[in-house]
Amino acid sequence: MFEWRRTLRGTLSGIILAAALLPCLLTASYLIERFRTVSQTATVGALEQVARFLTNDVERDYQLLFATVEQLSSDPDIIYAAYTGAFGAKAQQKLEKVRQIHPAAHGLVIVDAFGWPVEVAPTSLELLELEPISPQLNTFFTDRSALNADVLDIDNGQFVQQIYQLQSRDQKEQVELTSNHLFMVLSPLWMSAADKEELHELVGALVVLMPVHSLINAAEKRLGYAQDMGISILDVSMDGQSLLQTQLDRSTLDRHLQIKVQLELEYTEATIELTLGVERISALQQVEALRTELWAIVAGLIIIFGGVAYLGARHLVQPIMVVNQLVSSYANGDYSKKSLKLSFRELQQMATVLEQMAQRIVDDQHQLEQRVKARTSELQTTNEELRHTMDQLKAAQHQLVEAEKMSQLGQLVAGVAHEINTPVGVAVTAATLLERQAQDLEQHVAEESLTRRALEEYVSSTLQTSEMVRSNLQRAANLIRNFKEVAADQSSEHLRQFGLLDYVNSLIKSLQPELKGYQLDISVDGDETLQLHSYPGAYSQVLTNLIMNSLKHGFYRDKHHHIQISFEVHEQHLLLKYRDDGRGIDAVTLPRIFDPFFTTQRTSGGTGLGLHIVYNVVSQKLGGTIEVHSDIGDGVEFNMRMPLALPNRNDAK
Amino acid sequence: MKTLLLLLSCWWMTSAAASELLFWHQKEEARAWFPQIAKQYEAATGVRIKVSYLPTGELKTNLMRAVFDGNSPHAAMVPADFIGDHRRLGLRPLADNVFAAGMPPAALQLATYDGNRYGVPLLGGNHLMLFYNKKFVEAPATSWAELVAQRSQVERKGSQLIGWKYAEMYWFVSFMSAFGAFPVDDNAITLDTPETRQALSFYKQIADDGLVDSSCGYGCSYDDFKNGKYAYAINGDWAFKDVSTSLGDDFGVALLPTINGRPMVPMFSGMVLIFPNQDLAGETGKRLTDFAHYLQSQNIQQRFYDDIGSLPVHPQVVDRIQQTATANMQALLEQLQHAKAAPPTPAMAAAWIGMRKGFELYMSGHGSLEKATQLMQRFSEHELKKATKTNLESKQ
Incomplete structure (x- = not known):
């Protein structure tokens, strides 16, 4: 109904109707009111x-x-x-x-x-x-x-x-x-x-x-x-x-x-x-009867005047409608010659001008088409080049990401190697000592100067030294095992069952070399019985990047810091929270931390890919979401939400 | 000087006596007759008698008003039962000299209350009987059942059965007697009785059955009867002569019919001459006494019968009437024998009033039989009490 009022025909009809009826209504109402007063007075009289x-x-x-x-x-x-x-x-x-x-x-x-x-x-x-x-x-x-x-x-x-x-x-x-x-x-x-x-x-x-x-x-x-x-x-x-x-x-x-x-x-x-x-x-019955009569007359007049208004408006609006149709046809691309004959001169002139404009449009369109063809060709060529360049850039990005991963892995390897070196070195030293002690015993036996006391000292020393060898080698083996797990997982995309709590603890241990030099407490909270059927490597990548990020960007070496890692299951989703109490991220930087190659420490060798990798792994590999909350001086908190059931993927490995 | 004084006193005494005596009566049949009598009396005595006729039913009230107003007539001839209202009519006990010698005791009794005579008996009878028109009736009915049986026969001949003054108590009381009811017993009211209720019920029933028109006035039993509209009429001896003259040989008189085997006993009261508010000791009293004797004389008593058909009380006139009575007259006289005297007592006077009120209540349908007779009884008793208390007259 309101749409109808927005039309010229409707508006015209309304105006004619109102112009015809309004004075009548007002006059009649006034007279009736006067009559009412007179009637009341007469009745009282x-x-x-x-x-x-x-x-x-x-x-x-x-x-x-x-x-x-x-x-x-x-x-x-x-x-x-x-x-x-x-x-x-x-x-x-x-x-x-x-x-x-x-x-x-x-x-x-x-x-x-x-x-x-x-x-x-x-x-x-x-x-x-x-x-x-x-x-x-x-x-x-x-x-x-x-x-x-x-x-x-x-x-x-x-x-x-x-x-x-x-x-x-x-x-x-x-x-x-x-x-x-x-x-x-x-x-x-x-x-x-x-x-x-x-x-x-x-x-x-x-x-x-x-x-x-x-x-x-x-x-x-x-x-x-x-x-x-x-x-x-x-x-x-x-x-x-x-x-x-x-x-x-x-x-x-x-x-x-x-x-x-x-x-x-x-x-x-x-x-x-x-x-x-x-x-x-x-x-006041008469007045009311008169009023009823008035409304009946008004209703009749509305119908009559409504008809008149409608027909009048229609006659007036008809040529406008024709012009409207002409414009619509032009809008739809139909510029064919119409040769309209309209009732009103002004509208006829308008139609003529529109037709001329249409003809001009057709001519311009033709010229434009020609130019567009030429430009299109140029653009296509440019586009092709751009696509090629984009592919190259994407490939480069992928290489860089892989390189970063390798770099991270490499750093991890370097860290682990450094760590292994120490217990291996101790074990070698102890083994060397064992060899010398055995040579000394052999000499004493050959010289038949082996005393009971010397034998007891030899046994005691041998036991101590053996223990040293064993514990250091064990330590090395643990490191290697941890590394194997992490590295293997990081470098492989193998889907398997694993206990998340144990895995996180293992990861942290494997990162000990990196954590040295910081006054740091890492707490891990979560259900120790929780078993995931997922990509442990992905979790390793995520947590490794987050921890390394905290070290590089958030912590001071001369201050004591905390990292809290917690997880829980809620509605078939794993909620993993990572929080540190570092220096925090400012509001300008925060929205961009997941952008590739975005870093605030480029001069310090930052690649800007760490958190991008985290974002990709969480969203694509694990099918989840990640949010970050931070403020200057308030540390940073990452909240990740991953479905327990991984999204459908072709895991060939 | 003494003679002059004596003459003057005689002249004064003569002047003090009424030169004209006012005489009222209610006898319709005597309207023209009484003035003649008065003229004759004047011619004989020089005493002028101014006669005024008042219709029946208005005489008593007019007399009372005249008495209250102090302008009562000197004498009036009234039904004997008016003596029940002797106080209000200003009647005084009459001396013996007012009465003619040889007045029958029975007649005197009609005017006697409480041992005093308050009026001079002039006529007897005044009772109701059954008139019938021989044109429509071969043999008069002797019972109401016979009367009802004659209805169709009478109507075939172009007449209606019977008419009388339906709402007049003098007529109703005749029906009461057939049921063993009577308005008074000595000076006590006896209206609230089962017998009265039976009479009332019967009376209304015969009107409801269409035997009699309840709207009938006196005209039904007089003019309408004479004109042949009714085959029967219940009327009194006062109408006897006139109706007899009108109908001639078609006129018949019979006893009132019995009801359920019991006779209807009408009342009779006679007519008496009274002297409202008059002292008969004075000169006027002498003239009135003389006038009374005139009306009691044999000559006038005979003329009462001969001229207007009224029954006199003079014994010789009565004998002659009995000897020469026609069949109709004999029937009239026989009915008189079977009539009961209306007691000239205040109770009877009160009962007439009470009866009318209860009667109208019942006939109008606004009261039951019980309510009607109760009203009759208590109203009559109240009227009696009022009548017997000290009143205006006694204060004079």
Whole structure:
């Protein structure tokens, strides 16, 4: 996808699309946002209006109801009904009529001065237990100074539930009440004899039951005309306390645009508030619908403009593509004449120029080919000479390496010869002494002057001298044997089984002549049982070169030095470590120590091949790797890692 | 001077007496008749009688209101059981001089409570019976089973079976007796009984079965019966003359049918003349006494029967009626024999109120039979308690 954007066609398409759509999107988004604000304001305004209407309606209903209650409380039939049941039938009819006219009056009861319900409407309330409201009734009848009606709040879910159950005829049916509260109007029923004021008697009370549940239902029915707006009643409160059974939680309330309206009701000083709300989502439904419409239009426009952009870009880009193809063909070496005809003049000119350039390239190419042929011939000749020279150089290098090896071997031989010379010389001297002592004994025997003491002295001396001969010759033999091993191994490429620890110790012994003159300790650590099936000569070469290197380049004769040689097996590899505590190698020299002919002591006769030989032997013959770590004054450490199983080679010997 | 003073005192006394007597009644059939009687009385005595008719069911309440308000009529002709509310109606025990000589004791008993007479008996009866239209009924049913059996026959002839003022307790109480129930026993309420529940259940059942329309008012047993809408009607003696005139030979009267072999025993109460809040000792009292005697006179008692078909109490008039009674009248009189007097007691007055409440509860379906009779009982008892406590009247 991103590759497509990098094309001219893609870029052009994008630009056309963006240029077409972006202003529209921005304008539309701005307008929608403005519409949203206006819509929200309008919704709030509508909500306020609905709330106002509802408040007016409810207040009017209750005003009318209270006026009726007041009127009814003055009706002789109602008053007398509390006094005597003879008026009950007429009173009941009037109560029923009031109930039908005023739905807010869910139930009406005439109670007499004893708190008995003497008439009720509807009839179902005959069985209503008035016990829950008897405290209010008692207070009402006790406090006879109350001349006016009073609105009381009764909080008793069971009482309210009973009212609805009685009306439903199903005692077990549970109505899901929105509120356990009930507004109760108590209006006194005063009876008086016409001309006898002192006989003004409170004979009962007119009780109007107005469950808040019914109030809410009635209010919601009234809100039916605003059904489209989705307005609902969120709360009804009295003096700040919610009258609802289940109050909405904070998050639910926050999802609504809310408005609180106060109901002004007579006979109560309590503040009754209705909280109306409309879900923000519903309120802004139009906006959301418009937004959805916008996106649908945008999607459509994207498709349309996308098509237009694509076709337009394609038309524009087509000649460029042709030019691109022309250039590609030239790049691929196809310089054949194309004679293109393109839509745009500029591109046509470009194509013409390119074709001319192509023709020039063809001509130049031809000339170049000629020159290249000539030069190639010259180069081939030179190359041949160089190859010959390289072969000669390689041969010389090989000779030098072999010569160095021979030289090393020669040095080794010279060293060993020097060493052998001493014990052989001692042995010869002792043998000569033995010969003289034997001649002396022979003379004594011939002269018959051999004494016992002289014989004993002869035997003792002969034994001592023989021992001297033997030990020195033994020493010489050991030296020769060691040398044989080392030299033989160094000069031969024989694969055999050998114990590495013993072999290294032997090697060190063979190098004793070289080590003389240095204050040196060589320690060898490793598994004495380790047997290698390898080229011992290679190990000999490596260690010999390393030791000789330490002597020549690292050690001071007047200082005590240490060489540590250790080995271990790890993951089918032999890890061989050589460390000395010599003067170390500087950072400039270190990377080059394995280069052939590189030496820092050329003036002292260094050939610069020792470590190169070590590197070759380890990497090629033994199939391993070698690393060097060193710093000035910190000695040098060589870490070699060779596989136990040698790499596959043709070991004819 | 003495003479002048005497004349002045006579004039004053005369002026203090009411020049006009207010008289209330509830007899629909006498609406036009009573004013005639009043005119005749005025012509004879110079005492003007202003007659006011109030519909049945409103007379008691209006009388009470008038008494409470202090503007009660001087006299009223009311059912005898109103005497149960004698306190609230402001009735006082009447002296013997108010009663005509030879007033039958049985009639006097109707107006007597606790040894005191509170009203002057004028008429007897006031009981229910079975009216039937011979156009639809060949032989009147003597039992409810027969009545039910006649239904299809009656309906084939284009009429409905029977109608009466279904929700009126005066009619319901007739059915109670067939189950052995009665609202009171002396001055005690006896409504919460199995017998009452049985009666209530039966009463509702016949409406549920469609034998009677539970929404029927008085019109069903009066106008609708006269118009042939119903073959049968349960109505009272007050309607006898008018219905007889309307139906002529098609009119028939029979005893109320038995229920499960037991007779329906309607109540009777008679009509009495009462004097709410009146002191009969004064001049007005004299006029009222005179008026009472006028209504008790043989002439007027006979006219009660002849003109509006009401049963008088005057013994001679009663004899003559019995001797010349038509078959229908005989049936009427026979039913009266099988009627029970409505006790003029506060308990009965309270029971009428309690019965209505329990009845409405049960019929509306909002209460069981048990709940209904319990309500009847406790409400009646409460009303009785209220009626017997010291009230407004006693404070005067």
